[in-house]
Amino acid sequence: MKDFELLDLSLHTEEHGRLEVPLPDAGGPGAPRAAQPVALPEGAVLSIGLVFRLGREIDGVTFEDTHLRDGRVIAARTTMLGGFRAGGPYEVRLPPERLPVGRAHCGVHEMTGRFTDAEGHELAVEHHRLRIVHQPAAHKRWAPAPAAPSAPL
Structure with missing residues (x-):
């Protein structure tokens, strides 16, 4: 058994529920099961779900998530997952984040997830693609409600 094996990667949204992100096949190194990126509407709130198992005890497991668009880093975050005993599977859900809104942010985003231990090894x-799709009224969903006109006393 490997020291670390990612069993499942998924995206969770309120509107679309759980979306599976294909992992590379065991038969071909780095060959994805599906070439199409996962499509989500702009402004969607999503959290990343991870399921993994370990071949040995590992302290300080960290997940680094980087989003690139047109070769530029637009978002990066590091989440400390903690220490884990050998075995599993372990299931972790990362805190939710909102996808950007606006046509300038729509299109394919390259996403890289990197797992490290406490020593930085x-x-x-994992490398995946996400397509943010323009929603014509997306900006209106997040706008504050207009103030009600004051009534005469």
Whole structure:
């Protein structure tokens, strides 16, 4: 058994529920099961779900999530997952984040997830694509409600 094995990667949204992100096939190194990126509407709130198992005890497992658009880093975050005993599977859901809104943010985003241990040794790396799709009224969903006109006393 490997020291670290990612079993499942998924995106969770209120509007669309759980969306599976294909992992590379065991038969071909780095070959994705599906070439199409996962499509989500702009402004969607999503959280990343991770399921993994370990071949040995590992302290300080960290997940680094980087989003690139047109070769530029637009978002990056590091989440400490903690220490884990050998075995599993372990299931972790990362805190939710809102996708950007606006046509300038729509299109394909490259996403890289990197797992490291407390010493900074790389345990695994996953590369995936996400397509943010323009929603014509998306900006209106997040706008504050207009103030009601005051009534005469």
